[in-house]
Amino acid sequence: MRRDIFQAIADPTRRAIIALIALQPMTPNAIAENFHTTRQAVSKHLRMLTECDLVKQEYQGREIYYSLEIEKMKEIDQWLDQYRKIWESRFNQLDQVLSTLKKQKK
Amino acid sequence: MRRDIFQAIADPTRRAIIALIALQPMTPNAIAENFHTTRQAVSKHLRMLTECDLVKQEYQGREIYYSLEIEKMKEIDQWLDQYRKIWESRFNQLDQVLSTLKKQKK
């Protein structure tokens, strides 16, 4: 089974779960109330998110609180970095063109 | 068929294609040479990437040059923004704790 962060965020329900538990830790039941699926389906998503370290569990009696492992999200940011460099350099090129045009006007 | 940018970057081959054509426009044949799959499989990936506007085509005779639509990559960056806020605020909180400790030492 492929189990990386890019696979994890590919599913819209999982992205919604991530957004929910980013705000505060939640139990599977509480999370499932926000979706039109069964608790078991949410549980499977949580399992996958846990397996790729995007989410951590905290046991409290028979309840389990899930919360976002924000550090893991940085991996996406790091991957994006190579492309950020590209769009920033393009922006700078545009900036140069604009300032050259400005100088010519003067 | 689901066809959004998060689905598009979920596959490792597609991420590799994106990285390749970010550097310079390439034809499907040239791209396929870099992978252990058929040209047709690459073609299917390119079709999907094109359908969600991550890639643009430029026709040149019977050849088609594919290149990255860097603007589209910003969408991931924008989605990440909500989480970037979280990890930056946590960092600031840590920063505050550290500076408080420093003051107490003095």
Add this chain to the structure above:
DNA sequence: TATATTTGCAACCGATTAGTTTCTTAATTA
């Protein structure tokens, strides 16, 4: 004009996915 090259599309195949229902385990509460 005949042949070769570049490409996309359709049909098919096995594996994976996202969901369901059913069941078990463990903790709480009446």
Add this chain to the structure above:
DNA sequence: TAATTAAGAAACTAATCGGTTGCAAATATA
């Protein structure tokens, strides 16, 4: 202690995915 509640695991299903082979269309070249 018995009933209830929270959660995960297993088995199943329909749909999708990533890949293949075979084909057709369009362009380039001999």
